[in-house]
Amino acid sequence: MVSEPKYIIIKNEIKQLILNGEYEVSSKIPSEAELKDKFNVSRHTIRQSIAELVNEGYLKKEQGSGTYVSNQYRLEQKDTSQKTIGVITTYLSDYIFPSIIRGIEDVLSKKGYALLLSSTQNNVENEKRSLEMMLEKRVDGLIIEPTKSANLNPNLNYYLGIQERGIPYVSINASYEELEAPEIRMDDRLASEKLTSHLLDLGHTRICMVTKTDDLQGKERMKGFVRAYSKINKAFDGNLMITFDTESIENLTKKIDRVLQLDNSPTAFVCYNDQIAVKVIERIQAIGKKIPQDISIVSHDNSFLSTATDVKLTSINHPKDQLGRDAANWIIQAIEKNSFKQDSIIYEPKLITRSSTSKNTEID
């Protein structure tokens, strides 16, 4: 029998030392130079031995520091090559989401990351499935737009599992209050406050708010509305608060119509977003009233819908594409610098004035 090559003999000898505890877990083993002298071989041979042990998970090397006994037996072979980022949003094709996803994809692909995509249709069951899929695919980071962010989320344990595994993640547009996750979003409360104040400044007093109640954005936007009133020490009419959620959106038209037929119907609307605004515009025009002469209307997000119809909406900006880019860069930073506790990014809202608002002409 031919004797085994030196580097195999040395490898086995070192392995023995590790296994019988001579080289303790997490401790530094002798340097390559020392081992070279000890075994009377070239450094190259030592490196060969150590390379195999590193590959098998017994050792870990740190440039400039030394070689250490690994504390985990081949825990997992970290796929060094291409990393994957998971992205979960409520919707994909609607509204501002394509721009957000595009921003994310653009940054990720330029940095050599793959993008695993999933949507929830704002349904927590789907969110669960998405999270399971992402975990199974072993994503290296997650960008999540929360589903039903205003409600208690039944998938919280999944998020905790993600944290436990050390997978960095960031919320966009909203976040779950129960988790202290970093978030990248618009300051929705201040945004709504600005919109409402704008209308109040124009002399409107009976302002109707139309907002969503099952996501945090809707709640925040409602809070902003309330705050604008309280800042000038006035109260708003509770009858002029229209709320809806993902499931009850079909009834929204009726609710709007009812408010428009009130004796003291509103002279202005603050809408949850441009999509809702378009709906409201349609109902206003259906009863023959004119915007902005009869009724003023404002909304959030400044999407393509803001200027798509004949009514050019006064709205609040939304970073969209930039938000996606920021989220992607955030998650890449978290992965590469291993820093999970990065800051949130909250965008400052800016009012974009168009022709959907005018002074209140009614006599008080």
Place this chain on the structure above:
Amino acid sequence: MVSEPKYIIIKNEIKQLILNGEYEVSSKIPSEAELKDKFNVSRHTIRQSIAELVNEGYLKKEQGSGTYVSNQYRLEQKDTSQKTIGVITTYLSDYIFPSIIRGIEDVLSKKGYALLLSSTQNNVENEKRSLEMMLEKRVDGLIIEPTKSANLNPNLNYYLGIQERGIPYVSINASYEELEAPEIRMDDRLASEKLTSHLLDLGHTRICMVTKTDDLQGKERMKGFVRAYSKINKAFDGNLMITFDTESIENLTKKIDRVLQLDNSPTAFVCYNDQIAVKVIERIQAIGKKIPQDISIVSHDNSFLSTATDVKLTSINHPKDQLGRDAANWIIQAIEKNSFKQDSIIYEPKLITRSSTSKNTEID
């Protein structure tokens, strides 16, 4: 940023050659000596590169014989239940793409497949990166919207490599003529013929076609235009053919203006798609002409843009969401039934008549 070490560069270069099929599965790659000369480095460096690829499972070495491309592409992940479908499109956020992607995602997630997404911006270099990424991530199927489908594609060898590995794939919207890949798309030629015939029926004779030349859809739509004329044995004016491509789209406005200022300016336009139609509408209105009284205009795709402006466009339907669903179901079928040679799906175009067309009022 410091440049990467030689052995990493060489490693990646060899990996590419494997992924794009230049080094075929199970075939022998050049010897260390040959690679050494090819890359002009020492044999040691080559051995470093190859060692990593062997470790990652791309290569196998046999002493005395050579180094071979490993064929274990999908061996280890066979057990994992969750499969991944790669989707490569030219764009993500623009136009009809969000709907297509949504359709794909909806079907895939319901069937328990994961979706790996990438876009090319209609740039073949990006397409190459995307394909490499998909192969590295070991997707189980591919849905591809070809990039620059009218031109000879430099990434054909990647596609051949995909076929070799037995990964099913399907083209959407267009296809590469060099490959005999199944495709899911609109019958663009017939669509354009219908649009043009519609205008001819209305008495228009000087019709301007505005089309794209670097994708197959554009070429097909041009052919349909030509065929409509030839069916009634008439010739069209070559001066009224406006072409553009991804890179020259900035000059399009000028080209349109020039045609509009011709002595015998057109009385109707056939547009590549709604996006282009909106541009043409803007230029027509800029010179004070009215649609459809002065000039008629038709376009493809029936997107939200068809009805977004005050001009409601006569257009050709596009399945969008359904196309995405069909593509997803197609690829799932191919995987589960292991049948790669499924039929293509070609949608029949339907004319959707709105108010952007009227009879030619000019005297012949």
Place this chain on the structure above:
DNA sequence: CTCCATAAGTTGTACGTACGTATATAGTAC
């Protein structure tokens, strides 16, 4: 035609040298 020794080619082992880059530490200045 078959068998087998040989040559040629390929990867494996092992040595050496030199310099680059990252980390830890001891010493210095403040």
Place this chain on the structure above:
DNA sequence: GTACTATATACGTACGTACAACTTATGGAG
């Protein structure tokens, strides 16, 4: 005591040489 700097030390990259071990192709003997 703190902050910075210089130095030593560790691993990383890259060049080179030589020969061993193994496989495959070749060509001649039978």
